[in-house]
Amino acid sequence: MSDIIDTANKSFEYWLNGQIQQATKQAEPNDIDACEDCGKPIGTARKCAVPSATRCINCQTKYEIRNKR
Numbered sequence: 001m002s003d004i005i006d007t008a009n010k011s012f013e014y015w016l017n018g019q020i021q022q023a024t025k026q027a028e029p030n031d032i033d034a035c036e037d038c039g040k041p042i043g044t045a046r047k048c049a050v051p052s053a054t055r056c057i058n059c060q061t062k063y064e065i066r067n068k069r
């Protein structure tokens with residue numbers, strides 16, 4: 001019985017590690033300081049909070065809404 005739980009835990013751990021790796025990959029900091037959608041400055045505060053940001057908060061919100069569908 002505990003073997004089944006062990007296996008389930010291991011595959012969950014494996015899946016979780018993959019998710020974390022993917023998230024870290026996307027979150028690589030960049031030097032982009034102008035929004036790639038509207039060309040306006042992304043803003044220092046936003047770049048500090050999200051070093052991987054390539055869009056200003058307005059365009060990022062729109063982008064995320066677009067990609068949810």
Ligand SMILES: [Zn+2]
Binds near residue numbers: 036037038040056059
């Ligand atoms: Zn923008």
